[in-house]
Every structure is written in C-alpha cells, then in structure tokens.
Amino acid sequence: MPNALSAERIAEIEGLIRPYIRRTPMMSVDMQDFGGAPFKVDLKLECLQHSGSFKARGAFSHLLTRQVPAAGIVAASGGNHGAAVAYAASRLGVPATIFVPAVTSPAKAQKIRAYGASLVIGGERYSDALAASETHERATGALAVHAYDQLETLLGQATLGKEIEEDMPAMTTLLVAVGGGGLVGGIAAWFGGRVKIVAVESDGAPTLYEAFRAGRPVDAPAGGIAADSLAPKRVGELMFPLAQQFVQPPVLVTDDEIRTAQKALWEGARVVAEPGGAAAFAAALSGKYVPARNERVCVLVCGANTTAVKFD
Known part of the structure; x- marks a missing residue:
C-alpha cells in the first residue's frame, strides 16, 4: 500500500476534516423485514452526510490540504461530488x-446551485463533463478536485472506513457500491485486508x-439507473492496485434490484x-450476496440525493 495512504495519514486527514463532517449513524436491521433472507446486517447511513453523500469527506480533504488560487476550484461530477465540492467551497x-453531464439528476443539480457554485452542463456523460472541466482548468488556473x-480524494473517503471500524x-464484511472507485479504494487502504470488502x-x-x-482499468459501459453516480468510463488508476489486493470481485446488481432496494x-x-446509494443494499436484499453464518456484515448506504420520495 502506498505510504501516502497509510493509516497514520488517513487518521491525520480525519482529524482535519472532522469539524466539517458529520459522524453518520448505524442502524441494525434484519433483511427478513425487507423481504430478503433472514440474516442481520448493520447499515452505515452515510446518506445522512453533509451534501447528501460520502463525497463531502474527499472535498474537505482537498480544500483543507491544498492551496486554492484566486480562480477557485473546478470539478467534474455526476452530481454527488459536485454537490460536496460546492458545499465545502461555500463553507470555506x-x-x-462544477461541470456535470446531462444525465445528472435534478436533485443534484439543484443542490449544487443552492450551495452557490457555478453549474455548467458539459456533455452527455461524466467523461464529457470531465473533459470540459479540464479545459476550464487550463484556461483559468482553477484548482482541479x-x-x-x-490522492486527496482517496484519503478523505478512507476516513469513512476508519469511522465504520470504530x-x-x-x-467482518463490508458491502460498498463502486463507481470510479475512490470510496472503495480509500476504504480498502484503511482496512488493509483486515475485513472482507465486497464491491x-x-x-x-x-x-x-x-x-x-482485464487486469487494469479499461473503458466499460456507462449506463443504468445509477449512471449519475456509478458510471464513469473506467475506475481510477490510484484505486485499482488497492482493489486487486484488498477487494472481492464485484457483485453486479440490476436496475430492478436497485429500485427494489430503494423502495x-x-x-x-x-x-x-x-x-447508487442503494446498490450495496440491493446486493444483500436480492440474494446476490449471502453472508456465511459467522459473518458480521455492514452495508454502506452512501448517497441520498434523489427526488424519488415526494411529499404532499
């Protein structure tokens, strides 16, 4: 594991960002109560984090450890990262x-604007928004997040692993949704093989x-119901060696299984x-992942930025 992602450095970052993030709660549930098999899991409700997802951790890791130029910061996002960066920028x-693709949900776009960031639609998919943000970075000198x-992103997300372990x-087992892999990579760096991490x-x-x-990050399809949070073209280069060493091969869930998990x-x-926030729960609810009798399972519910629940 790279020394830059050591437990000591992760703990240091956790101390820096702690005044700006919430310690999110745990909830013990029996999957039988949700229509699944009769086993218990603990839910880590990181969906209750500032800005509506775990991404606030990485955003503050960047802004509290790097020099921000007069041009400010720029980020590309499917929505959650943009909301987190916008939130951190407003606090500091x-x-x-923030550049987002056209598939970004209205809930996420609205949240980015509400935090006071400038929102730009940059193409159809995350990769298009990333390219547009890089053009902006070169033209203005803004700091890219x-x-x-x-590294700063992985360090921030790794603090969630530390919090879950505490x-x-x-x-014994942690189920984590994967998009670009910053979350699962950071968490894997923290645990270093001490628990089973299921992507x-x-x-x-x-x-x-x-x-x-393929044995390396490669382009993959970028569709599905969670395309605004789990669908970059490929996973990150920094996280992949950590995943190879410390993460189980991914469990794949369908759009219908994710919808069922949300409901x-x-x-x-x-x-x-x-x-995207319900994907890990979908693996447990659908039976795609069934724990052994002696496993103590935590399921990470990592995001809540949706308009799926409407109130009269």
Missing part, C-alpha cells in the same frame, strides 16, 4: 465551478468488474437512498 469561502482519482469493531456495481456500469477481467429502504426503515 472559495468560488467553485477530481471525483475519485486523486462504530462496528466486530465487523457492488450496477450491471449497466461494470467498471471495476471489467477492470478485474425497501424507504418503506422498511424510512431511509432515503438514491440508486
């Missing part, structure tokens, strides 16, 4: 420009699945989760 008083493939020291992906965007098959979380626990 720096200008932010990558959604998943920068909350649930007896955990979960939408079958419409099997980025880590295809990378495992079950709301109806059974009054937890709001966006499609």
Whole structure:
C-alpha cells in the first residue's frame, strides 16, 4: 500500500476534516423485514452526510490540504461530488465551478446551485463533463478536485472506513457500491485486508468488474439507473492496485434490484437512498450476496440525493 495512504495519514486527514463532517449513524436491521433472507446486517447511513453523500469527506480533504488560487476550484461530477465540492467551497469561502453531464439528476443539480457554485452542463456523460472541466482548468488556473482519482480524494473517503471500524469493531464484511472507485479504494487502504470488502456495481456500469477481467482499468459501459453516480468510463488508476489486493470481485446488481432496494429502504426503515446509494443494499436484499453464518456484515448506504420520495 502506498505510504501516502497509510493509516497514520488517513487518521491525520480525519482529524482535519472532522469539524466539517458529520459522524453518520448505524442502524441494525434484519433483511427478513425487507423481504430478503433472514440474516442481520448493520447499515452505515452515510446518506445522512453533509451534501447528501460520502463525497463531502474527499472535498474537505482537498480544500483543507491544498492551496486554492484566486480562480477557485473546478470539478467534474455526476452530481454527488459536485454537490460536496460546492458545499465545502461555500463553507470555506472559495468560488467553485462544477461541470456535470446531462444525465445528472435534478436533485443534484439543484443542490449544487443552492450551495452557490457555478453549474455548467458539459456533455452527455461524466467523461464529457470531465473533459470540459479540464479545459476550464487550463484556461483559468482553477484548482482541479477530481471525483475519485486523486490522492486527496482517496484519503478523505478512507476516513469513512476508519469511522465504520470504530462504530462496528466486530465487523467482518463490508458491502460498498463502486463507481470510479475512490470510496472503495480509500476504504480498502484503511482496512488493509483486515475485513472482507465486497464491491457492488450496477450491471449497466461494470467498471471495476471489467477492470478485474482485464487486469487494469479499461473503458466499460456507462449506463443504468445509477449512471449519475456509478458510471464513469473506467475506475481510477490510484484505486485499482488497492482493489486487486484488498477487494472481492464485484457483485453486479440490476436496475430492478436497485429500485427494489430503494423502495425497501424507504418503506422498511424510512431511509432515503438514491440508486447508487442503494446498490450495496440491493446486493444483500436480492440474494446476490449471502453472508456465511459467522459473518458480521455492514452495508454502506452512501448517497441520498434523489427526488424519488415526494411529499404532499
């Protein structure tokens, strides 16, 4: 594991960002109550984090450890990273420009604007928005904050692993949704093989699945219901060696399984989760992942930026 992602450095970053992030709660549930098999899991409700997802951790890791120029910061995002960067920028008083693709949900676009960032639609998919943000970076000198493939991003997301271990020291297995891989890579760096980490992906965007098959990050399909959070073209270069060493081959879930998981979380626990945020739960609910009798399982519910729940 690279020394830059050591446990000591992750703990240092956790101390820096702690005043700006929430310690999110755990919820113990029986999957039988949601229509699944009769086994218990603990949900880590990172969907209750500032800006509606775990991404706030990485955003503050960047802004508290790097020098921000007068031009401010720029980020490309499917939505959650942009909202987190916009939130962190508003808290720290720096200008932010966020490029998002056309598939970004209205809930996420609205949140980015509400935090005061400049929002730009940059193409149809995340890769298009990333290219547009890089053009902006070169033209203005703004500081780029990558959604998943920068050291500061992985360090910030790794603090969630530290928090989960403190909350649930007896955990043996952690289910984590994967898009670009910054979250699962950071968490893998923290645990270093001490627990089983199970990656979960939408079958419409099997980025880590295809990378495992190829032995390196490669382009993969970028569709499905969770395309605005789990569908970059490929996983990051920084996370992939960590995944090879410390992460189980991905479990693939369908759009229908993700929708069912979203509804079950709301109806059974009054937890709001966006499609990407519900993907790991979908693996447990659908039976795609069935724990052994002696496993203590934590399922990470990582995002809540959706308009799926409407109130009269």
